Amino acid sequence: xxxxxxxxxxxENCCKKVHQHIFLATTAEQxxxxxxxxxxxxxxxxxxxxxxxxxxxxxxxxxxxxxxxNSVNWIKLVVLHSMEGLNKDSTGAVAFKAFYIExxxxxxxxxxxxxxxxxxxxxxRGIQGE
Numbered sequence: 001x002x003x004x005x006x007x008x009x010x011x012e013n014c015c016k017k018v019h020q021h022i023f024l025a026t027t028a029e030q031x032x033x034x035x036x037x038x039x040x041x042x043x044x045x046x047x048x049x050x051x052x053x054x055x056x057x058x059x060x061x062x063x064x065x066x067x068x069x070n071s072v073n074w075i076k077l078v079v080l081h082s083m084e085g086l087n088k089d090s091t092g093a094v095a096f097k098a099f100y101i102e103x104x105x106x107x108x109x110x111x112x113x114x115x116x117x118x119x120x121x122x123x124x125r126g127i128q129g130e
Contacts, residue, residue, distance in 0.1 A: 004040035005033035005077050019046050022122075028085025028092030028115035031122040033077065036098055040074040042066060052116065052123045075099040075106070091116045093128050 003014035015037035018025045025031040031050060038046040044066045048056055057065060078097045085092015095112040112128035 004037040004074060007076075011037070019043055022046075022049055023120065025122045026087045027082075028089075028113075028122055029079060029082045029094050031115060031124070032094040032096065032113055033079070035124060036077045036096075039069045039098075042070050044069075050122075050124055052118055052125045055124075055126060071102070072107075073101040075101065085115055085122075091125075092122075095128075 001011045003009045003011040003016075005015055015034040018030065018034040019038060022031075025034055035047060035050055037043075038050070044062050047065065048062055051057065076099050078099075080095040080097065082095075083093045085094065092115045093112055094115065096110075098109045098111075100107055100109075114125040114128050115122050116125045117123070
C-alpha cells in the first residue's frame with residue numbers, strides 16, 4: 001500500500017512505523033505527515049496519542065473526528081514549509097494543504113501547525129496564531 005502522506009513511498013516504510021511507535025517521529029514534519037495518514041486511515045487512537053495532553057480529544061470529540069474523517073475521500077497532502085522542528089529542537093511548525101472530497105466538492109485545509117516535544121516525542125500543539 002502506498003503511504004497517504006507520500007505516494008512515492010510504501011506505508012510500511014513510512015507512516016506505519018510512526019503509527020506503531022510515536023517515538024520514531026524524529027521531526028515535526030514527520031509527525032505531521034503521520035497525522036495526515038492517520039486521518040486518511042481513520043486511525044483515531046494515533047490522532048489522540050499525537051496531540052499534546054492539553055488539547056487531546058475526549059471520547060465524544062474523538063468520535064466526531066472519526067465520523068468526519070471516514071465521511072470524506074482524501075486526495076493528497078502538500079507540505080509547504082517547515083520551521084524548526086528538527087530532532088534537536090523542542091518546537092516547530094509545519095505549513096501544509098490537505099485536499100479531500102466532501103459532498104462531491106473538492107475541499108482544502110490550509111494549516112500552519114505547531115508542534116512541541118512532550119514526554120520525549122513530538123506532539124501536535126495547535127494552529128500557529130491561536
